[in-house]
Amino acid sequence: MTAASVPQPRATRAEETAAAPGGRRSLAAALLLGALGAAVVLLASGQTWAEGTVAVGGGSVPLDAAGGDVTGVPTALAIVGLAALVAVFAVRRAGRFLVSLLLTLSGAGAAVAAYLGASDRAALDEKAAGTTGDAAARVEALTHTPWPYVTAAGALLIVVAGLLALRHGRTWPAMSGRYERDGGPRAPRTTRPAGAAGPDRPEDLWKALDRGEDPTHDA
Secondary structure, three states: OOOOOOOOOOOOHHHHHHHOHHHHHHHHHHHHHHHHHHHHHHHHOOOEEEEEEEEEOOEEEEEEEEHHHHOOHHHHHHHHHHHHHHHOOOOOHHHHHHHHHHHHHHHHHHHHHHHHHOOOOHHHHHHHHHHHOOOOOOOEEEEEOOHHHHHHHHHHHHHHHHHHHHHHHHHOOOOOOOOOOOOOOOOOOOOOOOOOOOOOOHHHHHHHHHOOOOOOOOO
16 A cells, blocks of 8 residues: 655746746846945945035135035935835735836936936035125036946946846745745644643743653653
């Protein structure tokens, strides 16, 4: 007499695709590019984007404006992109598509804001007015650094991560509570009347030892 074979659960198509090398590569690439792009945007936005001077009395005072002085949009959208990158794994189906779209748009918005800020002079003009006390004062010898373009490049990495999520996100795994320690369903926990002794209660084990009983012996 032979034992009947127990049918094993088959992996779903999405799980099989996620286990494929292509699915793993797209997942790793999106995580790397999204995290790297956000880090570049946050770092570059804190650097000097524009420099100049303003005439004060008989001389001139140097002025500079960081990316945050010019525009705070890239920094804010980079943080949104990071949150969306994490949220991609917490949602499924339509929710994953929407989060992936948010990731893509946040990168695109940060890139556009950084590009527009590369030629901005309003931040330095405002500093010039504050330095001289003259609202009509304007900055002179205005120059721009490459940091706005570095910020835009980092934002484009977030865009690529979002496009990967839109294209391959449906095959990626999602966070789930269905995995248990042994991979199988848990047995239902039996209830015990109040006050009844049980081998899994430490106080009952000590009481049994005090009575000279073997707590490991099944009743």
